[in-house]
Each structure stands twice: as C-alpha cells, then as structure tokens.
Amino acid sequence: MGALLARMMPGEAPPIGLFRMFARNLPMAGAMHGWGRYELSRQLTLTMREREIVIDRTCALCGCEYEWGVHMLTFAERVGLTHEQATSLVHGGPADECWTSEPERLLILAVDMLHERFRRRRRVVGTACLGLRRAPTARPAPAVWVVSRRQLRRPHCSHTARARRTTLRRLPAPHSMTRPTRPLAGHDDLPVTIVHACLREGRGGSPTAVVDETPWRRAGRLLTDGERRLVPTLVGASHAVFLSDDRDPADRRGTRQPVLQVRFFTPETELPACGHGTVAALAFLSARTGDREYRAELWASGRAIKGRAVHRVSSSIDVTFRAGPVHLRQPTGEELSLLLSALGLTATATAGACIATLGRPRLVVPAPTERALAALAPAPDQLAAACDRLGLLGCFVHSPVSASVRTTARMFAPSIGVPEDIANTNSCACLAAHLLARHGTTRIAVDMGDALGSPSSVSTAARHNPQSPLVDVTSTARIARVACLPMPG
Known part of the structure; x- marks a missing residue:
C-alpha cells in the first residue's frame, strides 16, 4: 500500500486523503492510478490550463469543495489562473470580463451545458421511476420535461452546494413553444427541437436540431457562432438549424407566407446550405402552426428556398422544396x-x-x-x-x-x-x-x-x-x- 501511494504522489509529497481512501481497495487504486496519469499527462488532448478550467468549473458546479481545493492549490498558479478567473469559475460564467480567450469561454460554456443536461436527464429519469405519468393530449406531440432548481447558495469562501430544491413541470409542445415574443418566462432555457429528417418508411432518419432564435433576438440576447456550433454536439445531432424573423411584427401583416432567415451549423463550421436541415426546418415550422398544409420561404446565404410541408394521418410530415440550380x-x-x-x-x-x-x-x-x-x-x-x-x-x-x-x-x-x-x-x-x-x-x-x-x-x-x-x-x-x-x- 505504501509503495502504491508513493507512486501516486509527485516527489516526496505525502498522499492526499482521496488517494488514501482509494488505497482501501488496492486493485481499484492501481487502475485509478493509470487513468489519473493519463488525465494529468501531456498526452491529454486539452492543454494543462484548459484541463484545469474544466476540472475547476465541474467541481464548482457539483459542489465538490475538496477536489476544487486540491486543484486550485496545486495547479492554479502553474497554469496562470488569476484570482478573478478562479472566482469566476465558482460564482460567475463565461461572459465575465476576465475571460478574454474565446476558446476558454466556449470551454466553460460547454461544461455548463453538459452539466445542466446531465442533471435534468437524471431528474427526469428519477421522476419517471417514481411512476409520474403524462396526461394524454389531443394530438401526438413530443413532451418537454424541464427541471428547475433554486439558485445554489454559496458563501464567499466556499462553493459547497446548499439547499437544493427541484420541481418538475411540463412545457407545451414545439408548435406553441416558440410563439412568445420574448424568452419564456421563469427560466433561461433554449428550446431545441430534434427533427428526424429523411425517414425511410417511417424509420431512421437524420436527427437534426432546430432552434427558433426570434424570441431571443427581440430580447437582445444573441447566440455567438461558437455557441451555435456547440448545439448539435450537446443534443446528439450532426447538424443544427437556426431560424429567425428579423422583421418588425407590423411589417409581416398581410404577408401570405412566412419569410425566415436560416443558418446551418455543424460542430466544426457554418454551411451555406443544408438539404436535410431545410427539411427539418420546414417540418418544425409546419408542426408549430398545426396546419395540414404549410408553405414558407427560407433565406439561406442570400438565396431563397421555397418549401411545402404536408401532414400525414400519422405523425410524419412530407416536405418538398426546390434545391436550386446545380x-x-x-x-x-x-x-x-x-x-x-x-x-x-x-x-x-x-x-x-x-x-x-x-x-x-x-x-x-x-x-x-x-x-x-x-x-x-x-x-x-x-x-x-x-x-x-x-x-x-x-x-x-x-x-x-x-x-x-x-x-x-x-x-x-x-x-x-x-x-x-x-x-x-x-x-x-x-x-x-x-x-x-x-x-x-x-x-x-x-x-x-x-x-x-x-x-x-x-x-x-x-x-x-x-x-x-x-x-x-x-x-x-x-x-x-x-x-x-x-x-x-
């Protein structure tokens, strides 16, 4: 046991409490030692500074005061984290002025989104296991479960989570979710609709994320392109489509069909066009109106795309659009x-x-x-x-x-x-x-x-x-x- 603890610590430093606890199970401690050596080595894809930002932010979100303290004491000065940045990782966010590097801001944002996604999924699964049943609806529509939590209260010198209280509520289906002219009251969540585009005989299809940014634009809250590139990864899609109607509501009166700006993103880049993204966008807009037949004109990279969507008796939607000159x-x-x-x-x-x-x-x-x-x-x-x-x-x-x-x-x-x-x-x-x-x-x-x-x-x-x-x-x-x-x- 002593030899293993000595290998787990650098130099002549005494073993920390976490490693002493691991050593109660020697096979597990040996396995953890190999994994830890990789995570803390230069072979890791992230740089040391990026790694510490991810670890410190995760510890703060989870209320893990002990591990946060170990990493702050050991690595904060070595990787150049300032006092303002250390404080921001606990009490602030990626928009704080101390974060001047866009990759680091996106890294913090990714940690926040992944943590929130996991927390909500865990709560939804836990509630389902308790036998919560959803009320029947008149027409088939995907359910949206959102877990809201009272803001964690942390003292200035500690980030230990206190007094967590959760409640579960149901939001409307997507055809009414994006109608408000301002962000949905009561929370700061971004609704992302997952559309399976290009089905074959009702099966399969390409999961595509669709976001209507119009309410957020009117409220003055714009997503950055870096945030847009994160969305498909966070919801398990290869592509994401972002819709917006920048016109004044008065200018839309008398318009026969909607005219919306559309942008397409993958985790790596923005695309000037995306066919199955167009299918997903038209299906989303059609489902939102509830009309049996729906027509719209989308503008992508300065080009108009006219499309039509028709609801089948089942929950699927047939979409046709002019792909343009090839x-x-x-x-x-x-x-x-x-x-x-x-x-x-x-x-x-x-x-x-x-x-x-x-x-x-x-x-x-x-x-x-x-x-x-x-x-x-x-x-x-x-x-x-x-x-x-x-x-x-x-x-x-x-x-x-x-x-x-x-x-x-x-x-x-x-x-x-x-x-x-x-x-x-x-x-x-x-x-x-x-x-x-x-x-x-x-x-x-x-x-x-x-x-x-x-x-x-x-x-x-x-x-x-x-x-x-x-x-x-x-x-x-x-x-x-x-x-x-x-x-x-």
Missing part, C-alpha cells in the same frame, strides 16, 4: 487522384464522376457495385486533408442505378466534422442533376444511412434549365423531442 463540371486529375485514394476507390470510378456545386462543391462518384459501396472504409484524416486542400465539402459515393431508378449512397464529409452523414439531401439533388445531364434521368430515389444503422431516403425530380439543372427534393420528417439547453450569460 452546377456541374468534370473533376481535375489532381482532384480524382487525391480523393479516390482517400476513399479507397480505383481509377475505374472516374468515368461517371463529377464535381457538383449546390451551396458548396463536392465529388459525386459511382462505386462499381452496391457491395463495394457497403464495404467502403475511407481514411478520414486523409479525406479531410484532401477536401480542405481542394475546397470541397466531401465525397458522395453511390451504387449503380437500378431498373426501378433507385440507388444507395454514402456521404463522407470529415472536414466539416461529419465523418459520414445519415442523409445528405443536397448531394442527392446533385446526383439527380448529374444523371439528368448524363442519361436524361428525371426522377430517382436515394437510400442512405444503412451503414450507420439509421435508414434514410430522399426522392428527387430534376428538369433542365437554361443555366443549370433544377431539382425538387421530397422527403419525410418527424418531430422527435425537444431538449432545453441553459442559455449562457
């Missing part, structure tokens, strides 16, 4: 050399390949067989480096088109933080435009997501246009649930 060109030798190598495809795929641009350019390339497509295992780092060098979104690989005008496809876009996409509607539109130009094919259905265990499907209708092909996209979506994230600041 620009096609032949790939260069350098593009094919770099991308086919990263994908693991041979040069025989070059015959049917093209570069298609809808928002951002991407390689559209055929696989020799459906089995070869299923077995595809690209090198993500190599593919991301090639796409970054060539300025491409990613690679859309499809199987040969069947006699029933149906194909299977996979979209790889690691450079934007999406190693493989469950559904990529704009790439399906690009394929439709390519097949129209090459073979005169006007309609095609594309299946995706099987490799990820979440089947999806997109139908397209392409037609010729003097400048470039136009493609209408149809897909099915379903409102899955609503998550509430704490608004920072």
